[in-house]
Each structure stands twice: as structure tokens, then as C-alpha cells.
Amino acid sequence: MIIACLQMTSCPDVTQNMDELKQQCLNLPKERPLLLCLPEGFACFAGAADANLQLASNGQAEGIIKQISALCQQYNIWISAGTIPLPASSSQHWAASLLFNAQGEIVGRYHKMHLFDVEVADGTGQYRESRYTAAGNKVVVVDSPFGKIGLSVCYDVRFPALYNKMRLQGAEIVLVPSAFTCPTGEAHWHTLLRARAIENQCYVVAAAQVGEHGHGRHTYGHSVIISPWGDIMAENKKHCGLIYHTLDRSMLAQIRAKMPIISHTKFTCELKNEF
Numbered sequence: 001m002i003i004a005c006l007q008m009t010s011c012p013d014v015t016q017n018m019d020e021l022k023q024q025c026l027n028l029p030k031e032r033p034l035l036l037c038l039p040e041g042f043a044c045f046a047g048a049a050d051a052n053l054q055l056a057s058n059g060q061a062e063g064i065i066k067q068i069s070a071l072c073q074q075y076n077i078w079i080s081a082g083t084i085p086l087p088a089s090s091s092q093h094w095a096a097s098l099l100f101n102a103q104g105e106i107v108g109r110y111h112k113m114h115l116f117d118v119e120v121a122d123g124t125g126q127y128r129e130s131r132y133t134a135a136g137n138k139v140v141v142v143d144s145p146f147g148k149i150g151l152s153v154c155y156d157v158r159f160p161a162l163y164n165k166m167r168l169q170g171a172e173i174v175l176v177p178s179a180f181t182c183p184t185g186e187a188h189w190h191t192l193l194r195a196r197a198i199e200n201q202c203y204v205v206a207a208a209q210v211g212e213h214g215h216g217r218h219t220y221g222h223s224v225i226i227s228p229w230g231d232i233m234a235e236n237k238k239h240c241g242l243i244y245h246t247l248d249r250s251m252l253a254q255i256r257a258k259m260p261i262i263s264h265t266k267f268t269c270e271l272k273n274e275f
């Protein structure tokens, strides 16, 4: 069982990004089952403020889904499709993270819960993700040949209760497709991801955007695959392209058996009422 992460410098042009993805699929290793993880905004990034809303409402998102589904069948792989904007209302979209099986069927759908309304000293200044994005309200854990997979996106990684909840729902692998800013990435990226892996005894797989995307948008990169012990098993610091790791499920089982934190914890976590 092998997990691959594709690091990308996506631009606003969907065709160009999808061509890059198809090109990279030619480099995949031969082992199966294989899960390919794509970053947040892989199909369209750094466009106009409402570019994702347009994608969601003009039918282009369906075209992206069809192409991902075809790649799954062509290569006999599972794909975690970072985020694709899907319609929530006429004025907002979900940042939807879809999981496809090797038959190209959608077997998991998660909507990013925590939206990045944050001031960052990176030249962009203010991020207001909630302007066009609706916040999800459902924790999603999906069964797969790789183990139980919990879905999350980028800024979610700062909210440990979500991951505790996933663990309680059986998660063994947690996906965090991302497009971190450079200053917050330098300060927090590895620490946040390693903490989620250690405290939940899960693999953490974070496919990221990297570099300069145009329109003043820069991202931190550093896609990582982290073991349930918190070790970084594979990392792609600054380049576009693939990293891999072969899952060791017996190691995961041993860590959980030797340090049974789920039976030791005094806490359960609940969603806020208004959700």
C-alpha cells in the first residue's frame, strides 16, 4: 500500500493545471493499491476573487470531476482531489474534498469546516475565505484498502478537536490538502501536522501548493507524509512533483496497542451548538 503526494504550483488556468496533473501521473510507481493526494485548489489557484464560485456554477467543476475519475480508472489508483469548488448556493461554494476509488467513484465528500479569515503579513494582507466559501459542518471518515481515511483541508489543521473526532470515528490516515501562506508555514506547518499525527496516532498526509502562482500569491510548499509516531517519512520542500511512502499498518497497530491514549483520555469532543 503506497501513498503519493503531488506538490503543485497551480495557476488560474484549469486546463494547464489538469495537463500538469496528467503529466505527473505518468511518473507514478507501479505498486498498487496506490492513493494519490492532490493539494488544495489543484485545478484552479490564485485567480480572480470569485474564480472558484464561477467554476462551481458554470459546470467546469463537473468536468474536473470527470477527468479525475478517468485518471483513477486509467491508472487503477485512488485519488484525494484536494479541493474542488462545488455549489453551495448562488453566492457561495463549498471547498469540497472528494475521495475517489480506483473505479473512479466518489466514496467520500468533505466540506472544509474552518475558513481562513485571517490577516497575514505576506503582501496579500487579508484573507477572507468566507466571502465566497460556505463552511462545512460534517466530520468525514471513509473506509478504504489503505485504512480508515479522515478528510480535512489546510486551515482545519489548526483545530485539533476535528482530528480527535476523526480518531474516535476510526481514522488511521488523515489527509490535509493545503495551500499554506509562507509566513504561517515557516512558523507552524511541520509542528501542526506532526502534532496531529502524534496526538491521534494517525498517518498525516499533506499535499501542498508551492511557490509563486501569479497575482501576488505565494505558498509555502513542504508536502509531507508523517508516520503515526510523528516522523516525517517523505517531504518535498520546494519543488513541484511527487513523493511516496509505503504504509506500515503493523507499526500503527503497535503504537496504539503500546500507548492506548483513547482509553486513557478524560475528554470527548463535540461540535459547537450552532453547527
Ligand SMILES: O=C(O)CNC(=O)[C@H](CS)NC(=O)CCC(=O)C(=O)O
Binding pocket: 040, 041, 044, 045, 046, 052, 116, 127, 128, 129, 154, 155, 158, 179, 180, 181, 184, 185
Ligand atoms: O483560495 C484558494 O484558492 C485555495 N484556498 C486557500 O488558499 C486557503 C484559503 S484562502 N488557504 C488557507 O487555508 C491557508 C491556511 C494557512 O496558511 C494557515 O493556517 O496558516
